[in-house]
Amino acid sequence: MKSNIASLPYTLTLKGRDLVTWLDYTVEEVHELLKLSQYLKKNPRSKSLEGKTLGMIFEKSSTRTRVSFEAGMLQMGGHAIYLNSRDIQLGRGESIEDTARVLSSYVDGIMIRTFETEKVTQLASFSSVPVINGLCDTYHPCQALADVLTILETKGTLKGVKVVYIGDGNNVAHSFMILCAKLGMDVVVSCPKGYEPREDIIGKTVDLALESGGSFTLNYDPVEAVKGADVVYTDVWASMGQEQEAFKRLEDFKGYQVNEELLDHASSDVTFLHCLPAHREEEVTAAVIDGPCSAVFQQAENRLHVQKAILQSVL
Numbered sequence: 001m002k003s004n005i006a007s008l009p010y011t012l013t014l015k016g017r018d019l020v021t022w023l024d025y026t027v028e029e030v031h032e033l034l035k036l037s038q039y040l041k042k043n044p045r046s047k048s049l050e051g052k053t054l055g056m057i058f059e060k061s062s063t064r065t066r067v068s069f070e071a072g073m074l075q076m077g078g079h080a081i082y083l084n085s086r087d088i089q090l091g092r093g094e095s096i097e098d099t100a101r102v103l104s105s106y107v108d109g110i111m112i113r114t115f116e117t118e119k120v121t122q123l124a125s126f127s128s129v130p131v132i133n134g135l136c137d138t139y140h141p142c143q144a145l146a147d148v149l150t151i152l153e154t155k156g157t158l159k160g161v162k163v164v165y166i167g168d169g170n171n172v173a174h175s176f177m178i179l180c181a182k183l184g185m186d187v188v189v190s191c192p193k194g195y196e197p198r199e200d201i202i203g204k205t206v207d208l209a210l211e212s213g214g215s216f217t218l219n220y221d222p223v224e225a226v227k228g229a230d231v232v233y234t235d236v237w238a239s240m241g242q243e244q245e246a247f248k249r250l251e252d253f254k255g256y257q258v259n260e261e262l263l264d265h266a267s268s269d270v271t272f273l274h275c276l277p278a279h280r281e282e283e284v285t286a287a288v289i290d291g292p293c294s295a296v297f298q299q300a301e302n303r304l305h306v307q308k309a310i311l312q313s314v315l
Ligand code: CP
Pocket: 061, 062, 063, 064, 065, 066, 135, 143, 275, 276, 277
C-alpha cells in the first residue's frame, strides 16, 4: 500500500543533502529524521522510493549496513546495487572523481563504506546525487542515529540522559558523542590514555554540548565514568583496518571491559548498547550483552528504520 506522503511527519526538506557527519546537520534536522524513523518503523511498507536506485560501495566488510540499506531500499519500492570495491574499477585505480560522475548518471544516491573520510567528501563533491557515509575511519553517522533512536525508545527522552562510551575513541565513538551532545545529553567517554577521541572532535562536541545544554567529559577511570549512567556503550577494541594492533590493544584496554561488576556502578535501569559485531569476553562479557539490560538487537534493527528515513529524506 502506498503511504500518504502528506501525513508523514516531515516539514524540513533535506533533498539532495549528503550525510558525511552529523556536524553538518542542525538539531531540528536530526529531530525530523528521528520522527520520520519512528513513523517508518510503524509503517514499514511505505513505498516512498519507487523507481529509485542506491549504489552501495564497500571497501570494508559489513553485515548490518549492507543488508539494512538494501532491505530498506526494497521495502520502500526502490533498488540497491552492492558494489564491492574489489569488483569495480575503483579498486583498480579509477579515480573517485570519475567514479562519482559516472555513478551519478545511473543512480539516485550513493552509500560508501571506506577508510579515509576524504574519500567520502571527495565522492560527495564530485557526485550530483546525495552521498551517505556508511562508515569511514572517523565517522559512522547512520549507526549514531540508530543509537539515539534506541536511547529514545528505552529512556523515553534524550535531553539530560547520561550516556557513557567505554573503550576506543574511534569512528563509532566520534559519531555517538557528536550526536548525543547535539541532542542535549550528558556524554562521558572513558578510554585508556592514548586511545582518546580525536582532539578536534572533542572540541566540537564540547561546543555542541554548550549550545544544547548537555555536557562532555573525558574520564580515564571507567568506574568513575559509569556512575549513574543511563546508557553504557562500547565497541570493539580493534576496528577494521587495525587488525595488526589487535594483540597490543587487548593488553592496553584491560580494565575497560563492560562487565556486570562495572555496570553495578551505573543506574539500576542502565541500557547497554554496542554497534556490533561484538567480541564477547573482550570489550563486553556475554553476561552483559546477552543479559537483561542489553538493547543491542533493537539497536541493530533500528539501523533499518533510521536509514530508511535518511534515504527517503535525501534521495
Ligand atoms: N554496526 C555496523 O555497522 O555493522 P556492520 O559492520 O555489520 O555493517
